[in-house]
Amino acid sequence: MRVYQDKKNVQKKSTHSDRFFVTPTVPRNSVYDDSTFSNDYLSISKHIEIKEAFIEIDHLVLWINPEDNLSAIKFAKEILAYDFLMELSAIDYLADKNGFEVFYEMLSTSKRKRLRFKMFINKGESVNSVNELFRMADWSEREMFDMFGIKAVNHPYMKRILMPNDWQGHPLLKTYPLQGDEAASWYEVDKIFGREARDIIGPEERDDAKIDRYDSTRFSRLGHEVPFGAPLDKASEIKSDIKYQEDGGVTIVGGLKLVQPFDEIETKNLKERK
Incomplete structure (x- = not known):
């Protein structure tokens, strides 16, 4: 009988698992532990519905509704001075939650703070493009579509960016084999x-x-x-000498040798360790 393989996550490969191992968790702190983050949270919560907020590894993490991603990022850029969109992508939770976690990583160079927006979308749903606010979103949103199949509405050129246009499947889905189908x-x-x-x-x-x-x-x-x-084949193999350009020395102007030939280098045999 063929050994059963989990089709929901074919990328998960484990040669050994410790039944006593407990996966470590990253501690989450209150947004009020940092004055800058607390002010930013209070400001944005007046305009955008925040479902959950906490500080994680020096990041302010805000969970928002999917339809608010464009307005939230615009507010963070124009009002809160988060002037860089560093990254955007998704995480496949189709097997457990039938959807994706989409995140946007932002940086404020004046405050030296990082803000991360997170939202959850169901399978087949789209997100609003933020290309009009940050040009880096152009390629990142295309990559998210290429790798996960998530479309960005109002994107100027919503095509694949890494794989050919006629490629079947999305390689970063957990149902996509690591070696390809x-x-x-x-x-x-x-x-x-x-x-x-x-x-x-x-x-x-x-x-x-x-x-x-x-x-x-x-x-x-x-x-x-x-x-x-x-x-x-093995029977027809012929050994050939390996030659180096330094053999015989490298001569420059005036006959001076830049590199001393190997056969002229004196070697010393140590009888005792120092």
Whole structure:
């Protein structure tokens, strides 16, 4: 019988788990522990509904409603002097909550403080684009769409940015295999050579650690050089000397050697440790 694999999170790989291990949690402090954060929280709460607020690792974290993301970020930029949008992305909680956590990381250079807006959207819902406030959101929102499938409404060019436009699936979803699915393993072969060449070429190799010593096309062979693409096997290997440009020394103007030849360097054999 085939071993059962969890389809909800195929990216989770664990070779060992300690049944006594307790996952550590990051402490959350009150927003009133910091005077700057408390003032910012009180100011923004008068205009935006705050569902939850706390300080976590020197960040003011504010949970807001999804429809308020544009107005909240605009208020933080224009009124609270958070002049940089450092990052925006999402976290996949489809298996547990059937939705995503979307966050916006902001920085105030004048206050030297960081603010993070968080909101939860259900599967299939969209968010308002903040590209009109911060130009960095252009690529970040496209990346969020590309990796998670979350669309940003009113974005000027809501297309994929990392993967090809005809790519199937969204790679940062937990249901997406780490090594890619079947469509991914044949994508470039089908595009370049056509589906009829699958049996000849084979699927793409996606193991970053794989080395084929007899592949003279994609791997260098120091000490066993052969022409590019030459057929090779263990019986036909020929050893070749490795030469360095410093052999014999490097001569500059006037015959002065910049690098002393290896055979002229005197060596010392130590009989005792100092």
